[in-house]
Amino acid sequence: MRTSNMFVRSLGVHVPESVSVEHAVREGWYPAEEAERYRQLGAAVAGDMPAPEMARLAVLDAYDRWDESAPRDLDLLLYPSVWHQGPNGWQPQHYLQQHLLGGHVPAFEIRSGCVGMISSLELAAGYLRADDARETAMVVSADNHGTPLVDRWRMTPGALIGDAAAAMILGKEYGMAELLSVNVAVIPEADAVNDGAYPLFPPDATVGRGLSFSDRHEEFRQKLLEKQGTGIHLTIQKTMMQQVEQTLDEAGIELGDITRVAFPHGRREDLDGQMSWLGIEEDQTTWDYGRRVGHCGAVDQFIAFEHLLATGGLKAGDHLLMVGFGSGTSVAAAAFRVLSPRPVTKETRA
Structure with missing residues (x-):
């Protein structure tokens, strides 16, 4: 959008x-x-x-x-x-x-x-x-x-x-930055990636069952082996690229205009794949900050945004691309143009 x-x-x-x-x-x-x-x-x-x-x-x-x-x-x-x-x-x-x-x-x-x-x-x-x-x-x-x-x-x-x-x-x-475009897509066939074949009822928390994505991902891997692959990971990758391309197109910019890309603070091997898909280098990402604070739910890209502004990693005229993944599975992207590293008032707008 x-x-x-x-x-x-x-x-x-x-x-x-x-x-x-x-x-x-x-x-x-x-x-x-x-x-x-x-x-x-x-x-x-x-x-x-x-x-x-x-x-x-x-x-x-x-x-x-x-x-x-x-x-x-x-x-x-x-x-x-x-x-x-x-x-x-x-x-x-x-x-x-x-x-x-x-x-x-x-x-x-x-x-x-x-x-x-x-x-x-x-x-x-x-x-x-x-x-x-x-x-x-x-x-x-x-x-x-x-x-x-x-x-x-x-x-x-x-x-x-x-x-x-x-x-x-x-x-x-x-404002201090312009939200140029944002898009979210759901991949319902990827729901099994994170459900771990656990029963939907009673809910985990009500019976004291802990949350382990390690177990759930292994269960999903076994399903893939049984079915000789479902191609779902390729679907997730393609959907992510579609969201990024649509977001950049709506924002009127290209990937080469992006100063930094904020991904979830996850595994290094996932980041390597994401960088390869987009054709970017590590210093364009927020990896160095993310590995110091961990994966913090839905806020990873936003605390990284604040960190970049505070440390000079983004300045007026720069562009930030956020890319997100959510269990379910959903994929999201948002593009920003920085106008000022600090908030501005109506009278002193950038």
Whole structure:
């Protein structure tokens, strides 16, 4: 979707301190041979801080940077999430309404896996464009995976699981970056990649079954061997390329115009494949940052965006391409043009 007249007002994050791989090896949490093989450096660990509280801090960070408006001025709040947020039957967006927003701002939790932040940009942009009176929308996500059902050091071979939050304020007319285009596609036939042939009922969490993508992916691999291959991985690759090509075409730019590409903070072997598909080099990606904080649910590309702006990795005139993958399976892409490394006001717009 070409997102004309759609801008990033501000971007806020909350990224806890990382626990190093060296420490994890010493404690016996992470095998030393995997540390050497997979080249991960650490994972951000939030301790006992609830995910919605991390989200609240990210929202406050976004508004502190912008310093022109207040959370209660929003027209829409979208809260993508991946892992459990709080009590059963409770929704995290209402926590933000109570402690930040007040009033009757429409607020929804989005459950689209690790593409949740990117897919929510498409929803938020469409919502704002539908009514001239609507000015700003917030997309915020947070996850704390430090629960008994997740082993962040071994859940996914080759990747570490981190905790973090990110909040992006979208608005019309001006901002620190322009959202040029965003697209999301679902590949329903790839659902089996992550379900592990587990029963749908009762849900895993209600019977204390832990989350292990290692087991699920091995189950799927066995299915592939039985069927002599389904070609599903090729389908995922082709769909990703289609999303990237459509997004760049709508944005009016080419891959050569892209300064940096933000992928999920996953396995190095996955990144190698993704770089090969797009024909880019490692220094164009966010690998060096991602392997220090781990895969943090739906916020990877957004905390990397903030890191690039803060460290000079992106400057005015540069373009950022986000590429996302979510279990289900879904693929997403978004293109941004940076106008300023810091938020601007209406009077001092870039």
